[in-house]
Amino acid sequence: MTDSPLENIPHNSPLQPVKLFLDDTIQFRCHKDIACFNKCCQRIDISLTPYDILRLKKRLGLTSNEFLAQYTVPYEMDASGMPGVKIRTADDNLACPFVTEEGCSVYEDRPTVCRYYALGLMSMRQENSSTDEEAYFLIKEDHCLGHNEPRTITIRDYRKEQEVAHYDEMNREWRQIVLKKRSAGPTIGKPSQRSFQFFFMGSYNLDSFRNFIKSQGFSELYDLKSDEFERLKTDDVALLQFGFKLLKQVLFGENTIPVKSDAMEKRAQQRREQTKADANNPNKDYDGPNMI
Ligand code: SF4
Ligand code: SF4
DSSP, X not given: OOSOTTTTOOTTOSBOSOOBOXXXXXXXXXXTTSTTTTGGGSSOOXXXXXXXXXXHHXXXXXXXXXXXXXXXXXXXXXXXXXXXXXEOOBTTBOXXXXXXXXXXXXXXXXXXXXXXXXXXXXXXXXXXXXXXXXXXXXXXXXXXXXXXXXXXXEHHHHHHHTTOHHHHHHHHHHHHHHHHHHHHGGGGOOOOXXXXXXXXXXXXXXXXXXXXXXXXXXXHHBOOOHHHHHHHHHOHHHHHHHHHHHHHHHHHOOOOSOBOHHHHHHHHHHHHHHXXXXXXXXXXXXXXXXXX
16 A cells, blocks of 8 residues: 555556556466566565454464564554555565565465556645545566566456455455555654554554453453453454544544543543643654543
């Protein structure tokens, strides 16, 4: 996902500077007998979405902490420092840790970027707009012979073939959060370290997020029905989607999760006391609509 990678691309970039939409056609086919098989997995730069991590950690039988530590490296998604994660490679070998001679060892759970390749997806939101636009672009790398295969396909059908719609659906709210945070720019204040940490946990570290919602502070503040609460303790997909809603509430002050009224009054009192204590600290970072 990107704001618009097609702006200012250098002439030697493999990104083709043409915006494509669902009914546009590309010439491309990838298959096991092609001479370049696995070449695209030898020098990777793969950003992971929250649902990618959910699928991969489950596939590998790891907790999200273990998966993040073993297989990922953090990076900043934009100039404001919005945290992202990429697949980690060895220092002297940029091959994907999941590639084998037979191909991708996690194929059924491969990340969104791998499903889309040789397409890229861009999600855009104009400043002061509340709606997103999705478009695609072609990536033509010299080593990839799939572009010479005699098969044309619409992007709509390519997405079906790669079973990417489910991934996009699972990440939709998260993409909205990322775009909103970016497009809000300075009007919503300087993002604090704390809001980024919360974004990281709600996006990528489901097991830590689950511990957070089981904490006393969480149940004192948020008013969840007991069956929903029990579900969140065991169902990763439900927890992920709940996390996106909570991120919207914490980062943007949207009323996505009901809050206990007495808890609000208690928090307001704490906030008043905190404000008094901070009165002599004019450099205090803005921390967003703080409800965590
Ligand atoms: S996850 Fe699979 S498809 Fe994606 S780069 Fe790694 S080996 Fe290749
Ligand atoms: S055709 Fe392209 S995507 Fe398919 S294996 Fe070859 S390099 Fe990778």
